[in-house]
Amino acid sequence: MEGSSSMLDAEAVADLVLLDPLTEESLVQTLQERFRRRDIYTYIGNVVISVNPYQSLPIYTPEKVEEYRNCSFFAVKPHIYAIADDAYRSLRDRDRDQCILITGESGAGKTEASKLVMSYVAAVSSKGEEVNKVKEQLLQSNPVLEAFGNAKTVRNDNSSRFGKYMDIEFDFKGEPLGGVISNYLLEKSRIVRHVKGERNFHIFYQLLAGASPQLLQQLKLRQDCGHYGYLDREGSSLPGMDDAANFHAMQDAMRIIGFSPTEVTELLQVTAVVLKLGNVQLSSSFQASGMEACSISEPQELHEICELIGLEPGTLERALCSRTVKARDETVLTTLTVPQGYYGRDALAKNIYSRLFDWLVKRINASIQVKSDKQRKVMGVLDIYGFEIFQDNGFEQFIINYCNEKLQQIFILMTLKEEQEEYVREGIQWTPVEFFDNSIICNLIENNTTGILAMLDEECLRPGVVNEDTFLTKLNQLLATHKHYESKETQNARRVTDASLPPRCFRIHHYAGKVTYNVTGFIEKNNDLLFRDLSQAMWAAQHALLRSLFPEGDPQKVSLKLPPTAGFQFKSSVAMLMKNLYSKNPNYIRCIKPNDTKSAMVFTPELVLAQVRYLGLLENVRVRRAGYAFRQLYGPFLQRYKMLNAQTWPRWDRGDREGTEVLLAGLEFPAEELAFGHTKIFIRSPRTLFDLERRRQERVAELATLIQKMFRGWRCRTQYQRMRKSQILISAWFRGHRQKNQYKQMKRSVLILQAYARGWKSRRLLRELKSQCRRHAAATTIAAHWRGYQARKTYRKYFRSSASTCLANFIYRSLCKKYRDQLSASRRAQLQARLCASELFKDKKTLYPKSLQQPFRGEYLGLKQNPKYQKLHAVAKDKLVLADSVRKVNRASGKTVPRLLLLTTEHLVLADPKAAQPKTVLSLSDIRGVSVTRFSDGFLALHLKEVSTVGAKGDFLLVSDHLIELVTRLYQTFEATTGQALPLHITDRFSTRFPKGDVSITVVESPKASTNGPVCKKKGSNKMEVLVY
């Protein structure tokens, strides 16, 4: 393993904890040797020391990212990726918010380090369309903020002129959700002034170099840097920095972050306004009162600015050249001198730019902020301007160095002081390590009553004559005896001669060295005041963005309250930052600048030694060596690692400490590696911790496999059991179904068999019975024959020839009786009617033989079926014997008319066929007799008794097609009703009684057959001839 072999390389140990002997020289030598080998990263435990190589090294490739991903911290070469990975894993797996504190002086590589951390985290966190967008937005915030917030300084070509703290927020899976950027005090004085050899903020050069001619025209700018008072020609291009390309990259980045084209245009317009403000020239003039005044000497630039921001030029001119002063209730407009005018102009430019920068950060935050309210974990990356010592240090350096002092304090507190205090607290045997505690310096600056910042604020707010001299005097009075404060006056008081400390200056002994601050500008910069006229003028502009930057310019919202001072604001934001950092698990990257010339691979030991000293690296190594790399409360520790020991896994019922002891005893670590505090377990080397973590991972993997195995087994078993149950159910149903079918089939078969058997048995029985019957009949016949034979034999002598006839007759009768017995009632009635007919007509009337073929139907009219005869049917009711149509012979003319004849058991009814109404109803007892001819005609005379009611009408002459049947039925009915035989005359001559007297009727045989039956002809008044055939 490369990492571990280089760890033990005595000349260039990768972890300075292993350095032997441990001296400042050996430490610097080791760093130098490693630097020579291009190993720019070195550890002190888990603090990374990064030495700026000033050249690009091939150690940030995707392959390297893969190499460090999920790899044990000490298994690979020291790298910034290793600490980023460790922090990320701790955040993801242990749910601990992290912060990465990158410190070092200007140009040491902090910004580069922060970008490397961010790009590593972006590379190793999960991928997906949404996540990638978030990552891209987070990463792209860098070029935008660098363009507006970075500048070339003598120490660094890309020096951050603002402090940046970025919280990257992750969800529980470690996927980046978004972030929040906080910015700290932009060095806005750079807008109007910068040291020779330095540049203004990159954006101005980028804009002029990269904007298209159309855009420049739109912004009313010229490409020439030298044209602008706030820029300088020499700085127009920097070796190794392509401003035009950076401008395009910045524009792309803004698009990716989500800036709208309008927002970009407005942003550039405001930037152009700042640049152009520097070109607004003032000249002095005198008023009539003799007061000095200033005026715009070259109005062109002012007009262009006003055009860009949509403001009336007069308003801006007035605001730049005069000032409204409120005295009691009066408002007075006073003119400004030229220097005052320039002061106002520059203050305006600085204010516009710094507020624009704040807006930019807010706008980026709006894009990258986390939209969901999921639970988040946070990794903060702090990249703040490095410690600065210049020839001439002003308010900005004072503020920057104060911030660095605070960061050093955090480092001391967390790694040196707190650590040692904890050992004592926990009762771990400990020899204290000496280190410099910079709390005294922090207190010197920030103390609320005696701190430099508090005194500065006091001076700013104090009425009366206030200037830097009074401020310095006050400092000298109050801090005369402070160990870390010096000034000409305090030196004089101590009788120290020091030519390096000029007047109007004070010196602070910072942790990183002594810095002499010139108080000039302290009051003004701390007040950070902008003439109200100028903010009102800006608010009056139509430019939406610019207007929004000056809300206090709204005359409605005029407030007489002074805004908080710059120092106060910075102090409180630093305090907030510190509170935030304290709440997180710190990870340190300490950047070292190897040379002052920004040269690749040049290592100046003296320079590095100074940094090693003030960064307190040696003390860091000492504490680290003597101390323990890791500590954790027994409870969480046991919880995390309990799976490593069979006794503690899966449940430990006794105390946490005891459990931890049992757990670690089983792991057999060397005794010196572990210390048991009152509440925490301490592990000396990170290696042991990593070993522990590795074992845990292996065990977790094993346990996961076990759980998977058990789960899979359980799943398969339950599935199998479910299948089995289903299968049993299906089989049961199927078997049941089959059995039922089989049973039905059997039942059917049995029934068939039974049916056949029963049938067979019945038939056999029937056969048997039949044969018995036949046998019986045969026996009877035989017996009869036998008896007959016997009787004949016995009685032969008594019977002679007539006996057989008598016997035959007897038999015949007996057969006849038998025949009669089996006749049905209707058939019997028929035959009786036939018999009666034969008795009445046989050999007496020629019609008789013909009638034999015609069956006696009785009902020829269909009374029941035909609704027309309903009435007649009602008359006949159930007593009907015969219904037929007949013709009635007119007694006067001899012509016939059709009639319906109904014979009932009591009456004989004649009805009109059309009306179907009875015309004549005769009681049978009224009938005296009937006469018919000898011939085959249907003529008949119905003689009525004279006494009867109808009899008065006389006899009826009728012709019927069923004469034989009619007369027979009448005869039978008459006999049945009256108990007497109806007198029937079959004759050729008979007398009828008509109302007009008796008529004798003569039957004459006609040779010609008449179709309509007999024809009656009236011959005289009492004679009628009936022609028959």
Ligand SMILES: Nc1ncnc2c1ncn2[C@@H]1O[C@H](COP(=O)(O)OP(=O)(O)OP(=O)(O)O)[C@@H](O)[C@H]1O
């Ligand atoms: N790891 C690195 N590899 C190659 N070059 C580097 C690396 N780190 C820093 N540099 C170089 O050093 C220069 C300065 O680095 P950087 O801007 O990060 O310094 P800084 O510590 O942020 O300074 P300041 O406090 O002024 O912002 C970079 O522009 C780059 O050229």
Ligand SMILES: [Mg+2]
């Ligand atoms: Mg930087």
